[in-house]
Amino acid sequence: MTIHSSPVISLPRMSVTKDASSAGERVVPEETPIALTYNGSTHAVMMATPADLEDFAVGFSLSEGIIASSADLVSTEIIEHELGCEVRMWLSEARGGSYRSRRRALAGPVGCGLCGIESLAEAARPAQVVTGSLQLQPDMIISAMADLSGAQRLNREVRAIHAAAFWHPNRGLVALREDVGRHNALDKLAGALARAGEPGTDGAVLLTSRVSVEMVQKTSRMGAPILVAVSAPTALAVRVAERCGITLAAVAREDAFEVFTHPGRITTRERSCAELIV
Incomplete structure (x- = not known):
C-alpha cells in the first residue's frame, strides 16, 4: 500500500x-495510519490526515x-x-x-521502537476482495439514499446521529442501524445482517457519513459490492475500494452522486457507466 504524505490529493471520479454521466476529478483528504510511540513503545495507531503531526502528538498526549x-x-x-x-x-524522566x-496495566507487548512499524502494518491490512455482480441504475441509488434519509428515526429527534443501512434492489431498505459513531452504526448493521442470515452480496451499503478506510474494510467483510455515502471519501478509502473490488459512490445528493471505483456496476438502461466514459 502506497502512503502519500500530502494532506489532500486529486482523484478521478465520475x-x-x-x-447522464461525466468524468472529472475531486480533491479528497488523505488518510494515513499514524503510530504514536512513547519511549520506544507503541501506544496507539490513529488514522489521521498527515499534516501538523507534531501538534497532533502533543495534543493527543495532553x-x-x-x-x-x-x-x-x-x-x-x-x-x-x-x-x-x-x-x-521521548518523555521526561x-x-x-x-x-x-x-503501560503495565495495558495489554500487549512493549516494543523496542520498531513496534510502531508492526502496528502500522496491522492498520494497513488488506481488505477482503469482493466479487459480487450486483448492478444498480442511477435512479435506484438516488432513491435508496432518499429512503435512508427518511428512515433515520433517531436522527429526526436529535439531528446528531449517523446511520448505516443495507438496501436490496427488490426489497428496498432491508436493515438500518443508527449510532453517534459512524463506525458503530456500520458494525451494528453488519451484526444485524449476520444474525438474520442476510447475505451482504445481494445489496448495497448506504452511509450518512464520509468514507474512511475502516468503512471500506468493514463493508468488504460484509461482502457488499456497492458502498454509497452522503459525504466524500478519503484518498486511502478510494485506493482500498479499488483493490478489493468495491464500487464506491459518494457525495450522494438528491439528484446525483460521484463514482470513484469500479463504475461497471452502475448501469443505464442500455449499458454500464464504465462503457459510457470510454
Missing part, C-alpha cells in the same frame, strides 16, 4: 445523474493524560514508513516513570 505540558516531551521525531508515519516521542506504570 459524476452520475439519472440521465488529552490522554500522558503529559501535563509540552515540556514533558523531551523530543519528538516523525518517521515516514511505506505503510504510514511513526511519531516517536518523571513522566517516563509514570508512563511505564501505566
Whole structure:
C-alpha cells in the first residue's frame, strides 16, 4: 500500500445523474495510519490526515493524560514508513516513570521502537476482495439514499446521529442501524445482517457519513459490492475500494452522486457507466 504524505490529493471520479454521466476529478483528504510511540513503545495507531503531526502528538498526549505540558516531551521525531508515519516521542524522566506504570496495566507487548512499524502494518491490512455482480441504475441509488434519509428515526429527534443501512434492489431498505459513531452504526448493521442470515452480496451499503478506510474494510467483510455515502471519501478509502473490488459512490445528493471505483456496476438502461466514459 502506497502512503502519500500530502494532506489532500486529486482523484478521478465520475459524476452520475439519472440521465447522464461525466468524468472529472475531486480533491479528497488523505488518510494515513499514524503510530504514536512513547519511549520506544507503541501506544496507539490513529488514522489521521498527515499534516501538523507534531501538534497532533502533543495534543493527543495532553488529552490522554500522558503529559501535563509540552515540556514533558523531551523530543519528538516523525518517521515516514511505506505503510504510514511513526511519531516517536521521548518523555521526561518523571513522566517516563509514570508512563511505564501505566503501560503495565495495558495489554500487549512493549516494543523496542520498531513496534510502531508492526502496528502500522496491522492498520494497513488488506481488505477482503469482493466479487459480487450486483448492478444498480442511477435512479435506484438516488432513491435508496432518499429512503435512508427518511428512515433515520433517531436522527429526526436529535439531528446528531449517523446511520448505516443495507438496501436490496427488490426489497428496498432491508436493515438500518443508527449510532453517534459512524463506525458503530456500520458494525451494528453488519451484526444485524449476520444474525438474520442476510447475505451482504445481494445489496448495497448506504452511509450518512464520509468514507474512511475502516468503512471500506468493514463493508468488504460484509461482502457488499456497492458502498454509497452522503459525504466524500478519503484518498486511502478510494485506493482500498479499488483493490478489493468495491464500487464506491459518494457525495450522494438528491439528484446525483460521484463514482470513484469500479463504475461497471452502475448501469443505464442500455449499458454500464464504465462503457459510457470510454
